[in-house]
Amino acid sequence: MFDYETIRVIWWIFIGVVAIAFALTEGFDFGVSTLLPFIGKTDIERRVIINTVGATWEGNQTWLVLLGGAIFAVWPPVYATLFSGLYVAMLLVLFALFFRPAGFDYRSKLDNPTWRNAWDWALFLGGTLPPILLGVLVGNLILGLPFHLDSDLRSFYDGSFFALLSPFALLCGVTGLLLTTFHGALFLKWRSEDVIYDRAVSVLGVLGPMLIVALAAVMLWVFNGIDRPEITVMASTSAPSNPLHKTVIGNGAGWLQHFMQYPWMWLAPIVALGGFTMAWLLGKGQSRMVAFMFSCLGVVGTALSVGFALFPFLLISSTNPGSSLTLWDASSSHSTLLLSFWITVIFLPIVLLYTRFVYRIIWGSITEATVLKDSHTLY
Incomplete structure (x- = not known):
């Protein structure tokens, strides 16, 4: 039904959708956990904050599992290179995520302030470290x-x-943390009332400008300070996958020229900066849903900016550009892609x-009265 070239593009879109779903949903989960020790001053306030994401955090986290599984099935060389070369970094993400199920499930097992405070900080780590590392x-x-x-x-x-921790990469890590924390603050504002609502609004007023400046700095650095490789000789986009059947130079036309070649790509960074700017401006006021929707738009724009900028690259090799993996030469077989497509x-x-x-069923504001009423069933 689909030729090899078309199904490769379709799978690039599918995996992009899964990545965006993870960023949108787990993004505000991470943000709420990061804000937990600071916005919640008492035990009941922290229980309110936890229960704004309590019914959905597990489902949101499975998007990451699905993303890893999809990459394994569709782009095996990418999976092999990432998960073997970045083994330590991936383990750190995994270990940080361990704090989340334990924190959610064990925090309320004992009515002891020391016990609960320890798990609150565990949830903080579980929500703060992954966005930095990612x-x-x-x-x-x-x-x-x-x-x-090799051959x-x-x-x-x-x-x-430690070579991964370059100044630019660290800036991206800080931007990732600001993005999830800002996104989480808007979600918390939408689903809370009274003092937690007020504190979330105060946080938004500070985080908004920081996120916009950090995101703009990343974009300027990419366009003006980083070389983009360029494919000079490429095998047919419908040929069997072999990453070595191409010629790549390390210093190509550049990231800015790449976007200028395809002007419609500019919509992504414009949507990213515009979405977060509107979310910040509306978030400081009474807006709840609309402000959060603009933040979602900002997240989508940010993810698309990365995807458009890299296309058709999936992994760029800084030491041997010819080994870089692209959409056209790092995919599974045609039959595997078609079978996975129909599934x-x-x-x-x-x-x-x-x-x-699920979101429709559980939606509504979480208050102290809600938690006290269902104290034995909620976190």
């Missing part, structure tokens, strides 16, 4: 990772964990509809 990962995707492929297409990582067409809409149903 932001650093995005920064290194743009800079390129030090890896090469048997085996991937060899030539760097170290996804059937089940992904079901997942999305079920997610929408």
